Amino acid sequence: MHAHPDDESINNGATMAKYAAEGARVTLVTCTLGEEGEVIPSALAHLAPDRDDTLGPHRVAELARAMKELGVTDHRFLGGPGHYRDSGMMGVEQNERPGAFWSADVDEAAAHLVQVIREVRPQVLVTYDPNGGYGHPDHIQAHRVAMRAAGLTADPDFRPDLGAPWDIDKVYWNRVPRGVLLEGFGRLRRDLAEPGRLPFRQAASVTDVPGVVDDPIVTTEIDGTGFAAAKAAAMRAHATQIEVAEPYFALSNKLAQPFLATEYYELVRGRREGGIRESDLFEGIPGDSCEDRQTFGERQNGTAL
Ligand SMILES: CC(=O)N[C@H]1[C@@H](O[C@@H]2[C@H](O)[C@H](O)[C@@H](O)[C@H](O)[C@H]2O)O[C@H](CO)[C@@H](O)[C@@H]1O
Ligand SMILES: [Zn+2]
Numbered sequence: 199m200h201a202h203p204d205d206e207s208i209n210n211g212a213t214m215a216k217y218a219a220e221g222a223r224v225t226l227v228t229c230t231l232g233e234e235g236e237v238i239p240s241a242l243a244h245l246a247p248d249r250d251d252t253l254g255p256h257r258v259a260e261l262a263r264a265m266k267e268l269g270v271t272d273h274r275f276l277g278g279p280g281h282y283r284d285s286g287m288m289g290v291e292q293n294e295r296p297g298a299f300w301s302a303d304v305d306e307a308a309a310h311l312v313q314v315i316r317e318v319r320p321q322v323l324v325t326y327d328p329n330g331g332y333g334h335p336d337h338i339q340a341h342r343v344a345m346r347a348a349g350l351t352a353d354p355d356f357r358p359d360l361g362a363p364w365d366i367d368k369v370y371w372n373r374v375p376r377g378v379l380l381e382g383f384g385r386l387r388r389d390l391a392e393p394g395r396l397p398f399r400q401a402a403s404v405t406d407v408p409g410v411v412d413d414p415i416v417t418t419e420i421d422g423t424g425f426a427a428a429k430a431a432a433m434r435a436h437a438t439q440i441e442v443a444e445p446y447f448a449l450s451n452k453l454a455q456p457f458l459a460t461e462y463y464e465l466v467r468g469r470r471e472g473g474i475r476e477s478d479l480f481e482g483i484p485g486d487s488c489e490d491r492q493t494f495g496e497r498q499n500g501t502a503l
């Protein structure tokens with residue numbers, strides 16, 4: 199469950215591509231069209247919300263291209279395309295705009311998600327932590343809706359019209375271990391010191407990266423090395439939002455940060471074997487076999503995202 203077109207590729211692009219390639223069913227749900235985003239390419243500046251206000255439909259097309267790069271074929275918008283609008287960054291007046299996702303009724307939004315969950319019947323759900331990774335209102339709301347739906351979907355008395363109850367085996371939050379980031383930012387600062395080596399001039403800070411936690415909190419590490427190229431291509435497909443110069447990328451604020459092909463998670467519901475980090479989101483699921491693997495994610499994320 200992701201908030202905007204681009205979050206899925208940034209947070210879970212390699213994980214999605216890996217599981218899609220392995221034959222797992224990957225379903226991605228996005229909560230908004232990203233209508234309030236900034237626009238990097240000057241030739242597309244007219245799309246902006248305070249100009250033509252056509253950035254939303256443009257980002258729908260960016261998302262479709264990104265999903266092709268990841269091999270994900272099932273992606274949807276919560277309640278249908280444009281049902282919830284991008285709320286803008288925390289504190290802006292768009293937060294209160296009618297139709298903004300931030301002011302949506304959580305139970306109503308969760309019912310839309312329950313309908314998809316009961317259709318897809320996923321073993322795994324991935325969403326954000328309670329702070330939405332970095333405090334963006336749509337990300338916080340996506341967490342709330344996903345966690346609410348993860349509870350409601352299994353309740354036989356909840357909206358039987360939305361399908362038979364379905365209990366999700368494992369729920370994860372997107373995370374990044376602080377140690378990995380400190381290493382990556384160290385390399386980045388060295389590379390930024392070399393004139394002309396990167397198209398970026400400044401580094402973001404560790405706290406700008408969504409979901410940063412102390413290393414022991416991370417329960418699961420998905421090695422997406424073999425899917426780094428797919429992830430980079432998917433991020434490049436979101437050209438209004440992201441500029442990629444591997445092994446780094448920057449958002450419209452032009453602050454560079456490490457590009458991670460290994461992606462990290464915190465298991466918040468479900469069983470984990472022992473104390474070592476999992477290397478598979480489906481680890482420990484009874485009767486799990488590749489062909490019946492289904493993972494579910496908010497706009498985000500397909501395979502399990
Ligand atoms: C990654 C993510 O969640 N992007 C959001 C975010 O975009 C940021 C926002 O425009 C901010 O003002 C910029 O400085 C930053 O570079 C952007 O990444 O918020 C947007 C508005 O809600 C959203 O459309 C975008 O997907
Ligand atoms: Zn976002």
